[in-house]
Every structure is written in structure tokens, then in C-alpha cells.
Amino acid sequence: MISKVNNSGVHRSEGRSGIVHLHEIVRLLESGWADKHILVVGDVMLDKYIHGSVDRISPEAPVPIVQATRRSEQPGGAANVAMNVAGLGARATVVGFAGDDEDGSILAAMLKASGVEAHLVTVPGKPTTSKLRILGGSQQMMRLDIETATPRPPEAYTALLEGLISLLPDVDGVILSDYAKGTLTAENCRSIIAAARQAEVPVMVDPKGRDFLRYRGATTISPNLKELALVTGHTVGEVKDVLESGRSLVAELGLEYLTVTLGERGIAILDEEGEFDAPAIARQVFDVSGAGDTVIATMAVATACGVTTEDAARLANVAAGIVVGKLGTVPIARHELVAALTEFSGTETPEKILDLDRLLVRVAEWRASGHTVVFTNGCFDILHVGHIALLEDCRRFGTKVIVGINSDASVSGLKGPSRPIVGERERARILAALAATDAVAIFDAPTPIDLIVALRPDALVKGGDYTEESVVGAHEVKSWGGRVVIVPTVEGFSTTNIVRKLAHSADR
Structure with missing residues (x-):
């Protein structure tokens, strides 16, 4: 594999699909990615925030007192992946579990308002997964999680699987967004991947935990360096060994390639032929939460449009660089990505x-x-x-x-x-x-x-x-x-x- 990178970060490459110029990527962005449709399946959640300021310590216990000034909510987990797809300008559908509660209603309404088609299977007796973050200024003081990782009833999984299979003929890519909250069981993953591959729809996985065997047959798995180190038995500091072991997983799991997010180092694409590195774009970092969601959403949309894997990785780096400059889980917006691309490279x-x-x-x-x-x-x-x-x-x-x-x-x-x-x-x-x-x-x-x-x-x-x-x-x-x-x-x-x-x- 031969790849060429200029100092724009995203410009052109020679790789799996030939040469892609910046203006062609911008054209795809502004045309709505040729109406490509991405299906996201996984653990949806609601991210909630209480914003305030800290001026003193509580007299009751050695903890700061946060004077609350406002509250906000944002779709999180798999729902944030779908928000990123929609934010990029492509069509987005998300499938997952929700509770019969206020958080579930808020989440569904926010997704609809953002143009995301939501197919949420309501499971009575189980809460909608939510994470409440209390912020003093820009500093997170505490996080309160409401969730359950225990399995749902069999009929809930049947409804979820039947619903997403009915959607496959109309989609151009599937993302499995696994946050280990019980949606993507090993059996569910195998069924979804098999159905998608039978429909000739590529599958990208944002994994969780040590068991990558459940994702066998996917197009790519996108772990971060820490997750891949855990699976391969290395420490995070042994980057070269981690990536070398990661390459062996490509054949072992029947993948086309492995996508490894390396934080400030960027993204590594591993396949049986070798390794391609897409360097990160230097930006001021405020909050890395949600960056992985942005990467996999961008990769899925771009590759569905025929953009080379290498160029998709470069594009995902630019998108991730934008969202880490925001506070909280905030999806990418199309105009931000276009502005960043022209900032780095100039408009041709x-x-x-x-x-x-x-x-x-x-x-x-x-x-x-x-x-x-x-x-x-x-x-x-x-x-x-x-x-x-x-x-x-x-x-x-x-x-x-x-x-x-x-x-x-x-x-x-x-x-x-x-x-x-x-x-x-x-x-x-x-x-x-x-x-x-x-x-x-x-x-x-x-x-x-x-x-x-x-x-x-x-x-x-x-x-x-x-x-x-x-x-x-x-x-x-x-x-x-x-x-x-x-x-x-x-x-x-x-x-x-x-x-x-x-x-x-x-x-x-």
C-alpha cells in the first residue's frame, strides 16, 4: 500500500480506491453525502449536565458546593454516534433500548429534532441509560450513572433484531456502538453482522471489553489503544507491539482492516499488508468524551461514499479535532468540518x-x-x-x-x-x-x-x-x-x- 500525505491533513492518497481530492470530499459533504444512510445499533443513553460555579467548600463534608446555573441534555452513546452521522449531513437511523421513563422521552424527542430516525425498543422496568455530570465551570465535579447492564427479556431482543433487519435493504452502512450496557450481546452481534453481510452492507464496530470474537466478520473494529492493548495482552506504552498484535486480529477475525484510535497520535489503519498512520490535527483539547463516536461516524459515512480508507481516516482526525475542542458530548456539525478543511488546506x-x-x-x-x-x-x-x-x-x-x-x-x-x-x-x-x-x-x-x-x-x-x-x-x-x-x-x-x-x- 502506498499513501501520500501533504501538510493539509486531508488532501489526497493513493491506496485502496485511488486518488481523492479535498474539493471532492467537500462536495460530498455539501451534497449530503449522496443521501447515504447509516444505521447505528447499540447502547443509547442520555447525557445530562448541571452547569454551575464553585465558590466554597461545604461545611457538612469536605466537598465543593456547586451553585447550579443551568441544565442541559444531549444524546449519548450510540445515540451520539447517530447525531454525528446526522451532523455530517447524512441520513441516520438508530436502534436500541430505552426505558418507559422521562429520560427515554427526552432522548427520543431530541433525536427526532436533530433529524435522526429513532427505533427505540421500550423495556418496562429498565431505565433509560443516563449519565448526569455536575460541572463547576469547565471542571467535572461528579458523575451519576443510572443504568442496567443486565440482559433484557428475550422478546425485547427479538423486537430489536427484527426491526433492524427490516431496515437493512435501505442502508449503506451499519455501526455497532457497544458501551457494554446489554444491547449488543455476543449472540446479537453475531446475528446483526451476519444479516448485514448477507445484505452486502459494511459493518463498523466501536467495541467494548476483551471479547472481540463477538465482532467476527465485521468490516472493521475501531478500538482505542487502551482497548486494543487489553485484548492483545500488552501495556498501553508498548505501542509498536500492540499494533503488531492488532494486525494479526485482521485475519483471525475476518476483518478487512482494523481502525485504532491513538489519541494525540491520530489513527492507525492496520491490515494484512501493513499499516497506515493518519496523524492527528493539533487543537486545544477541552473534553475527549464523544471523540470516538465522531471518528467512527465520519469513517462510516465517508467510506459509504467510496472515499478511500486512508482519506476517511484523515477526515475523521479533522472531525475528532473539532469535537475535543468542545465541552461535553457534542456531535460534529457539517459546517464546522467544511470550515476546518478549508482552514488547513485553503479552498481549491x-x-x-x-x-x-x-x-x-x-x-x-x-x-x-x-x-x-x-x-x-x-x-x-x-x-x-x-x-x-x-x-x-x-x-x-x-x-x-x-x-x-x-x-x-x-x-x-x-x-x-x-x-x-x-x-x-x-x-x-x-x-x-x-x-x-x-x-x-x-x-x-x-x-x-x-x-x-x-x-x-x-x-x-x-x-x-x-x-x-x-x-x-x-x-x-x-x-x-x-x-x-x-x-x-x-x-x-x-x-x-x-x-x-x-x-x-x-x-x-
């Missing part, structure tokens, strides 16, 4: 030329990350210094600049049959190559009014040969609180003048 030129549907997604991602959007437009036929000055001026009024350009047909209608001189794709490509632009959109109409109304920019910028009253879209932009800005033109520079000079030179 082809990735800036977007149709309206993808541009709307991009704008939503920018706004979710706190950016303001500037719009300008023109024919941009034969790019000159006046155009460059206009685009550089746009940067003064927002953080992201969108350039709308007239299509060839639109230019001909405005300028005559001899124009444009440069075709729309070439004009778009040149503009996209400029550092001053973040996106380029081609429009067919005589004016960009439909594009402006769809994008709702925060600022609309035009050159000094316009007045505010003559700017198309000015009224609309001001109606939603945006601003219209007229910037000075560079005297003596225009495409028309350049064309005249060329014609004059040709006649001499």
Missing part, C-alpha cells in the same frame, strides 16, 4: 465555482461559523486592474466574497454578439483563482437579482460608475438590513477600452 479553485444549490449550502455554513457575506457582480470579460481593485475593496465590508458573473448568453445580450471574448468557464476559473474571492456563481439572466435575493448578502458592492439607485438588488439588500456600497473605480481601465485598443492595434 474548482471548489469555488458553485451552482446555486451548493452556494446556498456554503453560505449557510459560513454564516453558522460567524462570517458575513459580500456580493458583487459583472461580466468580468478580460480581467483587468479595475476588477482586481473592486474585489479587494469587497474584503473591507465582510469576510466572504461572492462574485456573480454573467453567462456567455447573458453577456451577448448585454454587449452584443461579439462578446464575450473570454468564455464563462474560463472567466469563472480566473476569478476563482484570486485570493480575494471565496465563491463564483454564473447567472443566465440579464441581472443577478434572483441570485441576490436567494443569497441575501450582508453587503452589495459595486464600482463608482454606479449610483445606489441604479444598483440592481439595492432595495432588496437594504430591506433585510444589509448595506449597499459604491467603491471608487480605477480610472482608465475597462474591458471596452482594452477591446478598442486591441482593435486599433490590429488595424495599424
Whole structure:
């Protein structure tokens, strides 16, 4: 196996499926991963938090007093894996057990609100697994677990298995999220893996405990270094020996490969041919809880779309680096991942030329990350210094600049049959190559009014040969609180003048 890594963290690789470029991964992200559907099966739970501050020690016992200021809840365990799948923009369904209690109702409602389809088998007499964390500032002071790891009644397992088997024809990947809370018994794991493989659906496992035999036949198992060391009989410090022993498990368990999360070292992909290492992306770490859920969700969604295992691992590293920078169990969001990818690697030129549907997604991602959007437009036929000055001026009024350009047909209608001189794709490509632009959109109409109304920019910028009253879209932009800005033109520079000079030179 040959893999190539540049300093972007996620860019290209030569491996199981050839070469994948960053802009193709971003395109998958923004297109909803081609509507891929991931089924998560396992131990769902509700993570609950009491947030407060600590100012003194209790006089009753040597413990801190937490002055509670707010409460919050978040789906956890297998439910958090499904939340990560949905957060990435793919379809997510989760199957597991819940109790007939308030926590179960809260969990189901939160999953539904986040776009996750939940098939929770209610088991009377058993609580919904929950973990209550009490925080003093950013420091966890105590955790209270309400759970049962004892087996459910046989009819509960039958209902769960029948429900998930009925879903298999409609899914592109299965994740077994095992937190050792009684959902994924050895028998259940074997049945689920057999059914999934018969349906030709890949299975990824986030394991628990020493017994990896229960996951035999899965596509991959994704232990962390500590879990793999426990299974292979080594200490965590013996990394090389742990990974070497891990490679032997691939053939022994009938896996395609083993995915090992190494914390700050990143992710190792082990197969019978060798080892591939995807280094972690350095970020400030606040809370590592939930990072493993993000890794396996990202790997499952990416590989379901045909992304190489190596690139999927690199992508998962970037996603994990985002969630460890948050406090508590918080899933990844698609706009965060797109922003991180472009932060590490920059946006490639082809990735800036977007149709309206993808541009709307991009704008939503920018706004979710706190950016303001500037719009300008023109024919941009034969790019000159006046155009460059206009685009550089746009940067003064927002953080992201969108350039709308007239299509060839639109230019001909405005300028005559001899124009444009440069075709729309070439004009778009040149503009996209400029550092001053973040996106380029081609429009067919005589004016960009439909594009402006769809994008709702925060600022609309035009050159000094316009007045505010003559700017198309000015009224609309001001109606939603945006601003219209007229910037000075560079005297003596225009495409028309350049064309005249060329014609004059040709006649001499």
C-alpha cells in the first residue's frame, strides 16, 4: 500500500480506491453525502449536565458546593454516534433500548429534532441509560450513572433484531456502538453482522471489553489503544507491539482492516499488508468524551461514499479535532468540518465555482461559523486592474466574497454578439483563482437579482460608475438590513477600452 500525505491533513492518497481530492470530499459533504444512510445499533443513553460555579467548600463534608446555573441534555452513546452521522449531513437511523421513563422521552424527542430516525425498543422496568455530570465551570465535579447492564427479556431482543433487519435493504452502512450496557450481546452481534453481510452492507464496530470474537466478520473494529492493548495482552506504552498484535486480529477475525484510535497520535489503519498512520490535527483539547463516536461516524459515512480508507481516516482526525475542542458530548456539525478543511488546506479553485444549490449550502455554513457575506457582480470579460481593485475593496465590508458573473448568453445580450471574448468557464476559473474571492456563481439572466435575493448578502458592492439607485438588488439588500456600497473605480481601465485598443492595434 502506498499513501501520500501533504501538510493539509486531508488532501489526497493513493491506496485502496485511488486518488481523492479535498474539493471532492467537500462536495460530498455539501451534497449530503449522496443521501447515504447509516444505521447505528447499540447502547443509547442520555447525557445530562448541571452547569454551575464553585465558590466554597461545604461545611457538612469536605466537598465543593456547586451553585447550579443551568441544565442541559444531549444524546449519548450510540445515540451520539447517530447525531454525528446526522451532523455530517447524512441520513441516520438508530436502534436500541430505552426505558418507559422521562429520560427515554427526552432522548427520543431530541433525536427526532436533530433529524435522526429513532427505533427505540421500550423495556418496562429498565431505565433509560443516563449519565448526569455536575460541572463547576469547565471542571467535572461528579458523575451519576443510572443504568442496567443486565440482559433484557428475550422478546425485547427479538423486537430489536427484527426491526433492524427490516431496515437493512435501505442502508449503506451499519455501526455497532457497544458501551457494554446489554444491547449488543455476543449472540446479537453475531446475528446483526451476519444479516448485514448477507445484505452486502459494511459493518463498523466501536467495541467494548476483551471479547472481540463477538465482532467476527465485521468490516472493521475501531478500538482505542487502551482497548486494543487489553485484548492483545500488552501495556498501553508498548505501542509498536500492540499494533503488531492488532494486525494479526485482521485475519483471525475476518476483518478487512482494523481502525485504532491513538489519541494525540491520530489513527492507525492496520491490515494484512501493513499499516497506515493518519496523524492527528493539533487543537486545544477541552473534553475527549464523544471523540470516538465522531471518528467512527465520519469513517462510516465517508467510506459509504467510496472515499478511500486512508482519506476517511484523515477526515475523521479533522472531525475528532473539532469535537475535543468542545465541552461535553457534542456531535460534529457539517459546517464546522467544511470550515476546518478549508482552514488547513485553503479552498481549491474548482471548489469555488458553485451552482446555486451548493452556494446556498456554503453560505449557510459560513454564516453558522460567524462570517458575513459580500456580493458583487459583472461580466468580468478580460480581467483587468479595475476588477482586481473592486474585489479587494469587497474584503473591507465582510469576510466572504461572492462574485456573480454573467453567462456567455447573458453577456451577448448585454454587449452584443461579439462578446464575450473570454468564455464563462474560463472567466469563472480566473476569478476563482484570486485570493480575494471565496465563491463564483454564473447567472443566465440579464441581472443577478434572483441570485441576490436567494443569497441575501450582508453587503452589495459595486464600482463608482454606479449610483445606489441604479444598483440592481439595492432595495432588496437594504430591506433585510444589509448595506449597499459604491467603491471608487480605477480610472482608465475597462474591458471596452482594452477591446478598442486591441482593435486599433490590429488595424495599424
